[in-house]
Amino acid sequence: MVRTIQAETITQEVAQMCKEAAYYLPGDVFAALERGRLSEQSPVGRDVLDQIIQNAKIAKAEDRPICQDTGMTIVFVELGQDVHIEGGNLNDAINAGVAKGYTEGYLRKSVVEEPLFNRKNTGNNTPAVIYTEVVPGDKLTIQVEPKGFGSENKSGLKMLVPADGVKGVKKAVMEIILHASCNPCPPMVVGIGIGGTMDRAAVMSKKALLRPTNVRNPHPEYAKLEEELLEMINQTGIGPQLGGTTSALAVNIEWGPTHIAGLPVAVTICCHACRHSKRVL
Template sequence: MRELDAKTITENVAQMCKEAAYYLPDDVYAALKRGRETEKSPVGQNVLDQIIKNAEIAKNEDRPYCQDTGFTIVFLEVGQDLHIVGGDLEQAVNDGIAKGYTDGYLRKSVVSEPLFNRVNTGNNTPGAIYTKIVPGDKLKITVEPKGFGSENKGGIKMLVPADGVEGVKKAVMDIILHASMNPCPPTVIGIGIGGTMDKAAVMSKIALTRPVDSHNPMPEYAKLEDELLELINQTGIGPQLGGTTTCLGVNIEWGPTHIAGLPVAVTICCHACRHKTRTL
C-alpha cells in the first residue's frame, strides 16, 4: 500500500489550474495553425491570427488565455492500492483549486447556489470532481477548466436505437447549428454516446481531454468523428465571424447502454480547450 499526502495533491492541483489557464495544449495550438493555413475567409484568417497571437502572449507572459477561466472539472483515477493520508481527497482537490485560482489571479466564477442567491464562493470552488478506482498505486489527475460561453450551448438528446447513425448526426448538428457562433469558434466538440443521460454527459467532457487530432480506437466511431467534423466545417459558421474553420476536432467516447436507449451528449468547447494531466 503506497501512501500519498493530501498536501501533495493540493499543491499539484493548484499548479495544474494555473498551467491549464495559461498554456493552450500543443495539439490545440497546432490545430489553430492548420486552420489558419486552410481558412478561406479573409475575416476568418484575421480572427485566427488574433487567436493564435493571444495564445502566444498568454504562454510567454503566464497570463490567462481567456478571461473566463472556467468551472473546474477534475477527473481522478485512483489506484486501489493508494492510501491518501493527511486529509480528505476531495477536500485536497478543492483546496488546490482555491489556491491555484487565488495565487494565479484567475477569475473566480463559481456561485454557491444556482437560482435564488448566486453568491460567489470567492475561490472557484467547489469543482466538479469525478473519481474512478483503477488498478495500481498511482493517482492520475486531469484538470479541465470549462468556460461557460460554450458550456451553455451544449445539449443532450435522448434518442432511441431506431434513430441509428443518421439520428446521431442530426442530433449533433441540431445542437451545433443552434449554438451557431455563440460558443467562440473554432470549437472542439466532445460527444458521449450511450450510457445514461448523466453518463453520456460525463463521457462528452472526457472526450474533450483527448488530443484534437486523435481518433476513437473503434473504426466506426473514428469514421463518425471525421464525418461530423466535415459537416460542422461546412456550416460556414467559421471562426467567430464566418469562414471554413468552425471546428478543430470532434472526439467521441461511448459506453454500454440500455436496449431501449441511445443517449447522445454534446459538449461544445471554445478554442480555449484547456486541460492538464499529471500522475502522482
C-alpha cells in the same frame, strides 16, 4: 503494497495544474489552430485565427489567462486501488488546490454556491466538479479541465431511440451545433458522449475533450463518425466567430454500454481554448 500520497502534495499539484491550464494552450490544440489558419478560406476568418493564435502566444509568454473566463473546474481522477491518501480527504485536497491555484494565479472566480436564488460567489472557484474512478495499481492520475460557460451554455443532450441510428446521431449533433452557431467562440472542439444514461453520456462528452485533437477514437466506426461530423460542422459556414471554413478543430467521441431501449447523445462544446492539464502521482 499500499502506496501513500500526502493530501498536501495533491493540493500543491492541483494548484499548479489550474494555473497551467489557464495559461498554456495544449500543443495539439495550438497546432490545430495553425492548421486551420492555413486552410481557412475566409479573409476575415484568417484574421480572427491570427488574433487567436497571437493571444495564445502572449498568454504562454506572460503567464496570463488565455481567456477572462477561467471556467468552472472539472477534475477527472483515476485513483489506484493501492493508493492511500494521508493527511486529508481526496476531494478536500483537490478543492484546496483549486482555491489556491485560482487565488495565486489571479484567475477569475466564477462559481456561485447556490444556482437560482442568491447566487453568491464562493470567492475561490470551489467546489470543483470531481469525477473519481478506482483503477488497478498504485498511481493517482488527475486531469484538470477548466470549462468556460460561453461554450458550456450551448452544449446539449438528446435522448434518442435505437431506431434513430447513426443518421439520428448526426442530426442530433448538428441541431445542437447549429443552435450554438458562433456563440461558443469557435473554432470549437466538440466532445460527444454516446450511450450510457442521460448523466453518463454527459460525463463522457466532457471526458472526450481531454483526448488530443489529433487522436481519433480507437474504434474504426466511431473514428469515421468523428471525421464525418467534423466535415459536416466545417461546412456550416459558422467559421472562426465571424464566418469561414474552420468552425471546429476536432470532434472527439466517447461511447459506453446503454439500455436496449436507449441511445443517449450528449454534446459538450468547447471554445477554441480547449484547456486541460494532467498529472500522474
